[in-house]
Amino acid sequence: MIILVLLILLLVVAFVLYKVFHSPSKLPPEPAVPTINVFALGCSGTGKTVLLASMFRSLATPAQNRSFYFETTLQNATYLNDTFERVADPRSPEWAASTLPSQFREFIFTCVGRRGDLKRELMRVRYIDYSGELLEREVEQGRPQADRLDGELRDAHVLLVMIDGEQLVSLMRGEAEGQRYLDFTVHPMMQMASKAACPIHFVVTKWDLVREYGEPSEVGDDDRLYDVVVQLLSNHYFKSLVSYRSEEQTVRLIPVSAVGKGFAKLDAQHRVVKRPGGRIHPLYVEYPIIAVLPDVFKYVEHQISSAVKRKIEKDVWSNARSRAGDVFQRAVVVLQNNEFRSAIVNGLGIPMADPLLALFLAWFSNSDTKDEALAQKVMEADRRQSLSAAVRLAALEDLERAVARLEGALPSSVLAARPRT
Numbered sequence: 479m480i481i482l483v484l485l486i487l488l489l490v491v492a493f494v495l496y497k498v499f500h501s502p503s504k505l506p507p508e509p510a511v512p513t514i515n516v517f518a519l520g521c522s523g524t525g526k527t528v529l530l531a532s533m534f535r536s537l538a539t540p541a542q543n544r545s546f547y548f549e550t551t552l553q554n555a556t557y558l559n560d561t562f563e564r565v566a567d568p569r570s571p572e573w574a575a576s577t578l579p580s581q582f583r584e585f586i587f588t589c590v591g592r593r594g595d596l597k598r599e600l601m602r603v604r605y606i607d608y609s610g611e612l613l614e615r616e617v618e619q620g621r622p623q624a625d626r627l628d629g630e631l632r633d634a635h636v637l638l639v640m641i642d643g644e645q646l647v648s649l650m651r652g653e654a655e656g657q658r659y660l661d662f663t664v665h666p667m668m669q670m671a672s673k674a675a676c677p678i679h680f681v682v683t684k685w686d687l688v689r690e691y692g693e694p695s696e697v698g699d700d701d702r703l704y705d706v707v708v709q710l711l712s713n714h715y716f717k718s719l720v721s722y723r724s725e726e727q728t729v730r731l732i733p734v735s736a737v738g739k740g741f742a743k744l745d746a747q748h749r750v751v752k753r754p755g756g757r758i759h760p761l762y763v764e765y766p767i768i769a770v771l772p773d774v775f776k777y778v779e780h781q782i783s784s785a786v787k788r789k790i791e792k793d794v795w796s797n798a799r800s801r802a803g804d805v806f807q808r809a810v811v812v813l814q815n816n817e818f819r820s821a822i823v824n825g826l827g828i829p830m831a832d833p834l835l836a837l838f839l840a841w842f843s844n845s846d847t848k849d850e851a852l853a854q855k856v857m858e859a860d861r862r863q864s865l866s867a868a869v870r871l872a873a874l875e876d877l878e879r880a881v882a883r884l885e886g887a888l889p890s891s892v893l894a895a896r897p898r899t
């Protein structure tokens with residue numbers, strides 16, 4: 479009789495323990511989708527609006543070899559698609575209308591991971607389109623536009639310094655106008671960028687026009703880019719900015735053409751005009767956005783101490799309480815520890831809200847670990863990933879693979895202080 483009672487008691491205890499540790503309601507919630515702020519510094523006519531339309535077109539189209547795509551609100555999608563349609567029509571001489579100084583347009587692009595029919599949001603990219611005029615003339619302090627620009631610079635996770643390819647050709651040809659562009663337009667932008675705590679990249683717009691500056695007739699994109707790099711590095715300020723920044727981040731120089739080669743040309747008055755019957759083939763336009771997340775995370779990883787890194791490796795994977803969930807749920811548990819959270823955030827200088835920290839932890843823990851025992855745990859845990867986490871991790875890895883493809887195709891896009899010999 480006593481044995482029977484004991485047996486029943488044991489069963490009850492086992493059942494309660496099972497419920498406590500395996501009930502889905504005990505799993506931590508999935509973290510919210512993080513937002514990354516990208517701010518593009520570019521003067522009027524650099525090609526910001528046209529690039530944005532072309533970029534969205536490229537990112538919003540699900541591709542066979544990608545497990546992610548980007549989407550935005552219906553209103554913004556309609557605006558960007560209309561702009562692209564106008565730009566892409568060779569019969570119409572029109573491009574995008576110049577953005578007015580009073581116009582600030584916010585775009586939220588959601589990066590969606592997909593596997594078959596299953597879709598999961600990975601992150602959002604916040605991008606502002608504004609008038610480049612605001613960078614060219616003094617905007618009175620205290621005016622809404624000046625405050626807005628300051629705020630965008632302060633909150634940026636990644637800063638893009640846009641260099642106009644049309645002006646760059648003039649610089650490559652040794653024309654005075656090109657030198658003026660470097661000294662009085664690019665230089666002030668670099669000064670602004672150098673104050674930012676976040677990673678910086680350079681984007682050369684209108685890449686289709688960067689030719690006929692004295693290069694042999696049939697050189698490839700990477701050779702052209704190399705010539706551009708050499709030219710830019712001959713500017714002392716550019717060189718020191720790259721050299722100082724490349725100690726803590728990969729500094730990129732991404733060439734982009736919203737329309738692709740052969741679609742437009744410069745006429746006798748140095749205006750960009752469309753060629754009759756030209757077809758649009760945008761080049762590299764998606765990379766400034768695709769590179770954002772891997773670059774921010776590598777930057778954060780570089781900034782945090784190795785002691786915190788070891789603690790992350792241990793806590794995310796071996797925290798007993800969180801073991802039941804997937805890597806994103808474990809990250810939420812780790813972040814409940816305020817001391818730990820502030821150890822990552824302290825000294826970073828860029829805003830890292832909890833959803834972004836959680837995604838960083840997932841990325842960090844998913845990347846290669848040198849510790850054998852931990853690597854084993856990672857593999858075990860991987861098998862336990864929920865479907866939702868697996869879709870997001872696959873998209874995250876895919877973003878990194880895309881960046882690696884860019885680096886493979888254009889090695890000169892990774893800037894180092896010294897040009898290659």
Ligand SMILES: Nc1nc2c(ncn2[C@@H]2O[C@H](COP(=O)(O)OP(=O)(O)OP(=O)(O)O)[C@@H](O)[C@H]2O)c(=O)[nH]1
Nearest residue numbers: 522523524525526527528573577609610684736750
């Ligand atoms: N060839 C070529 N021309 C381009 C490209 N992108 C833009 N342009 C030209 O550059 C002009 C200016 O582009 P916008 O996108 O309006 O420039 P923006 O930086 O938004 O200028 P603001 O709105 O005044 O700040 C366009 O009207 C086109 O003539 C490109 O990829 N290739």
Ligand SMILES: [Mg+2]
Nearest residue numbers: 526527576577
């Ligand atoms: Mg514009």
